[in-house]
Amino acid sequence: MKIIVDRSRCAGHARCAAVSDSLFELDESGYISFDEKLVPDGMEALARRGMRACPERALTLDDDTAPDKK
Numbered sequence: 001m002k003i004i005v006d007r008s009r010c011a012g013h014a015r016c017a018a019v020s021d022s023l024f025e026l027d028e029s030g031y032i033s034f035d036e037k038l039v040p041d042g043m044e045a046l047a048r049r050g051m052r053a054c055p056e057r058a059l060t061l062d063d064d065t066a067p068d069k070k
């Protein structure tokens with residue numbers, strides 16, 4: 001699973017980081033700091049929660065590799 005960020009939509013609410021500050025790292029201004037990131041094993045549920053927490057819909061998950069999709 002991969003987190004894909006549309007940084008042009010990020011408004012710096014930090015709601016994603018409130019779910020997991022290690023998955024959703026912010027820069028010093030409080031905006032998400034990456035374009036794509038692989039989700040470590042076992043953190044998929046947190047990634048989904050963080051994505052749903054973003055009011056700007058800046059986050060998408062590429063979960064083609066999720067076992068339940070195969």
Ligand code: SF4
Pocket residue numbers: 009010011012013014015016017024030031032053054055056057058059
């Ligand atoms: S919740 Fe969304 S808008 Fe807020 S910092 Fe995270 S990605 Fe950006």
